[in-house]
Amino acid sequence: MSKIIIEPGRTEKNYWADLWRYRELFIILSWRDLSVRYKQTIIGILWAILRPFLTMVVFTVIFSRIAKLPSDGNAPYALMVFAAMLPWSLFANSLAESSNSLIDNTNLISKVYFPRLIIPAATLITALVDFLISFVILVAMMIYYQFMPGWQIVLIPFFIILALMASLGPGLWITALNVKYRDFRYVIPFLVQCGLYVSPVGFSSNVVPDKWRLLYSLNPMVGVIDGFRWCILGGNSPIYLPGFFLSLAIIASFLWLGVSRFRKMEKTFTDII
Amino acid sequence: MSDVVIKSENLGKKYTIGHRAKNGRYVALRDVLVHNAKNLWHKTKDLVSGKPIIQGDTTEEVWALKDLNFEIKRGEAVGIIGRNGAGKSTLLKLLSRITEPTTGRVTIDGRVASLLEVGTGFHPELTGRENIYLNGTILGMTRAEIRRKFDEIVAFAEIEKYLDTPVKRYSSGMYVRLAFAVAAHLEPEILVVDEVLAVGDSEFQKKCLGKMDDVTKQQGRTVLFVSHNLTSIENLCKTGIVLSKGNLLLTGSVDKAISSYIRMFIDHENETEVRYRKDRKGEGKVRLTSIDLEDENSHKNIAFPIGSDIFFKINYETSAPIKNPRIILGIYDFMNIGITRFDTDITMGLPFSIPNKGTIICRARNASLTPGRYYVNIAFFSNNVLEDYLTEATFFNIIGSNYFNTGRTFNENDSKLTKILLEHDWKYYA
Numbered sequence: 001m002s003k004i005i006i007e008p009g010r011t012e013k014n015y016w017a018d019l020w021r022y023r024e025l026f027i028i029l030s031w032r033d034l035s036v037r038y039k040q041t042i043i044g045i046l047w048a049i050l051r052p053f054l055t056m057v058v059f060t061v062i063f064s065r066i067a068k069l070p071s072d073g074n075a076p077y078a079l080m081v082f083a084a085m086l087p088w089s090l091f092a093n094s095l096a097e098s099s100n101s102l103i104d105n106t107n108l109i110s111k112v113y114f115p116r117l118i119i120p121a122a123t124l125i126t127a128l129v130d131f132l133i134s135f136v137i138l139v140a141m142m143i144y145y146q147f148m149p150g151w152q153i154v155l156i157p158f159f160i161i162l163a164l165m166a167s168l169g170p171g172l173w174i175t176a177l178n179v180k181y182r183d184f185r186y187v188i189p190f191l192v193q194c195g196l197y198v199s200p201v202g203f204s205s206n207v208v209p210d211k212w213r214l215l216y217s218l219n220p221m222v223g224v225i226d227g228f229r230w231c232i233l234g235g236n237s238p239i240y241l242p243g244f245f246l247s248l249a250i251i252a253s254f255l256w257l258g259v260s261r262f263r264k265m266e267k268t269f270t271d272i273i
Numbered sequence: 274m275s276d277v278v279i280k281s282e283n284l285g286k287k288y289t290i291g292h293r294a295k296n297g298r299y300v301a302l303r304d305v306l307v308h309n310a311k312n313l314w315h316k317t318k319d320l321v322s323g324k325p326i327i328q329g330d331t332t333e334e335v336w337a338l339k340d341l342n343f344e345i346k347r348g349e350a351v352g353i354i355g356r357n358g359a360g361k362s363t364l365l366k367l368l369s370r371i372t373e374p375t376t377g378r379v380t381i382d383g384r385v386a387s388l389l390e391v392g393t394g395f396h397p398e399l400t401g402r403e404n405i406y407l408n409g410t411i412l413g414m415t416r417a418e419i420r421r422k423f424d425e426i427v428a429f430a431e432i433e434k435y436l437d438t439p440v441k442r443y444s445s446g447m448y449v450r451l452a453f454a455v456a457a458h459l460e461p462e463i464l465v466v467d468e469v470l471a472v473g474d475s476e477f478q479k480k481c482l483g484k485m486d487d488v489t490k491q492q493g494r495t496v497l498f499v500s501h502n503l504t505s506i507e508n509l510c511k512t513g514i515v516l517s518k519g520n521l522l523l524t525g526s527v528d529k530a531i532s533s534y535i536r537m538f539i540d541h542e543n544e545t546e547v548r549y550r551k552d553r554k555g556e557g558k559v560r561l562t563s564i565d566l567e568d569e570n571s572h573k574n575i576a577f578p579i580g581s582d583i584f585f586k587i588n589y590e591t592s593a594p595i596k597n598p599r600i601i602l603g604i605y606d607f608m609n610i611g612i613t614r615f616d617t618d619i620t621m622g623l624p625f626s627i628p629n630k631g632t633i634i635c636r637a638r639n640a641s642l643t644p645g646r647y648y649v650n651i652a653f654f655s656n657n658v659l660e661d662y663l664t665e666a667t668f669f670n671i672i673g674s675n676y677f678n679t680g681r682t683f684n685e686n687d688s689k690l691t692k693i694l695l696e697h698d699w700k701y702y703a
Binding site: 007 | 366368371372375376385387398399406411
């Protein structure tokens with residue numbers, strides 16, 4: 001029989017083991033979020049496709065036709081935009097969902113014990129499923145443009161994980177802060193909106209002058225999006241390596257910061273939520 | 274494997290609460306701005322360093338629970354009794370690991386399932402079937418376990434027909450039934466239950482209580498049960514734990530626990546309460562500092578058998594001797610209906626002048642009131658000016674006694690029909 005000891009600082013010690021023991025809860029919570037997501041909507045899951053697709057159309061018109069920005073190599077502009085739109089909406093959705101997750105589950109947190117990290121982590125799954133659905137559109141577009149991806153396409157899962165990690169770091173921190181200060185509820189939509197224009201979604205990051213390139217890579221999504229484009233468009237869109245490693249480092253440090261802040265504040269959630 | 278399943282040693286939980294500084298301290302706009310800026314700076318610092326942030330200017334530490342030591346044996350059903358704020362919920366939260374203790378430790382032998390609310394995590398959009406899985410997992414069951422007990426749960430809740438309807442279309446009764454059914458089929462070694470039976474119709478409540486009785490008696494599991502309903506605690510539990518203001522008052526048999534809960538309802542709380550209460554009226558030159566109730570042996574008490582003498586011991590303070598003092602004690606029942614009054618002007622109870630500090634005792638003889646709770650209002654006049662006035666300054670309970678020498682008495686249920694009891698006898702002529 002398992003023996004449970006409750007004392008100050010105890011949960012801290014068994015943190016990661018506990019997380020593993022509660023994996024079924026993680027599965028069922030992500031399943032709940034998924035099955036509830038498009039309930040009582042008419043076109044349901046189509047929303048996952050429609051939103052990035054329409055944004056892509058608008059961006060292609062504005063940046064390619066009106067602003068006349070160049071594409072990467074000889075890749076079609078629409079394809080280049082959509083290759084960035086995918087990781088961006090993955091990032092934006094999971095950031096938005098995870099940062100509101102604790103407040104949305106107040107009743108669970110104040111009534112049942114489980115490692116709190118499960119809640120924001122489970123929201124990533126919803127964003128991931130949305131991503132996979134809209135990925136179908138990308139495949140359709142590639143067939144339409146008769147565009148053959150290179151061997152790099154097999155590295156896509158790595159960049160998917162990278163995009164999720166990039167959102168989890170700030171997401172964890174903000175959701176923890178959200179418990180006490182609901183101000184952050186308003187920060188996120190704003191941040192996501194700005195990020196869409198600051199990140200190289202509608203345009204190629206090759207448009208950025210070389211001397212600013214490294215500075216530009218301080219935005220962690222630059223690395224993720226460039227990586228995605230490289231995977232999908234192959235040689236047309238080479239990765240700027242110093243910038244990529246900088247983005248990687250930023251993502252890692254944000255993740256570390258997010259997890260450590262979350263764990264520090266986690267203990268007081270029930271007392272203040 | 275020992276017989277003790279829960280062992281608590283020096284368990285304590287401290288909360289830090291914030292207070293706003295007194296109004297009027299920051300009058301000038303500049304001061305206000307400086308103050309707010311400082312506040313913002315501190316909060317930002319706390320925010321970045323991940324410290325808990327406390328709203329307000331000064332902080333105060335409150336022990337919700339302190340130095341709790343107790344042991345609970347396997348198969349026991351334990352009732353936790355205490356007033357609001359005594360620390361019952363905090364204790365349950367600590368045992369179910371929702372919050373961490375500040376001091377001490379608890380050793381628990383076995384799996385704990387806590388039922389602090391009916392239907393935790395139910396999602397209105399999901400069907401009954403889906404919610405059984407969701408809720409079951411949240412409460413700590415594995416998927417295989419739920420599948421095994423699924424039919425049993427559905428039968429217990431009596432919702433077979435609506436299994437695939439979203440629970441938002443359920444009636445509240447069905448909702449509660451389903452929620453409790455899931456919880457009732459948990460098979461933890463230790464079940465922690467908080468006040469959940471307050472919902473649902475009485476038929477279902479009986480079913481739930483029966484199920485919980487089953488769990489302890491037949492299956493030898495341990496149940497910790499919090500309720501304000503003393504009757505259900507009495508029926509369900511063998512032992513009781515009485516908490517008062519975060520301290521453990523008593524552990525023992527449930528009868529002992531319940532009677533000590535009723536008897537010690539007041540402890541020393543009211544003495545301080547009267548002194549510090551803010552909701553008083555009057556000029557304020559005289560201040561009532563305490564009212565204690567004592568029985569004829571000068572023991573502090575609040576529970577008096579019918580017909581006993583009650584001593585109201587009143588302490589007051591003022592800066593100068595009081596001329597022409599007058600005290601009125603008003604006794605009210607639970608519906609705030611005046612029952613009787615003690616007025617020094619009527620009975621000439623006080624001298625023309627009394628010193629600036631002292632104790633006044635009023636002895637009420639033969640309190641022949643119906644069992645129940647009575648509240649005491651007190652007013653203090655000097656020279657016909659109201660100096661201090663408190664409503665519900667204290668209260669007492671009248672409990673049954675052999676007042677009529679028949680072994681029978683009225684009880685609290687009769688208190689709408691009768692307030693006072695008169696000694697009387699009957700004669701019969703044929």
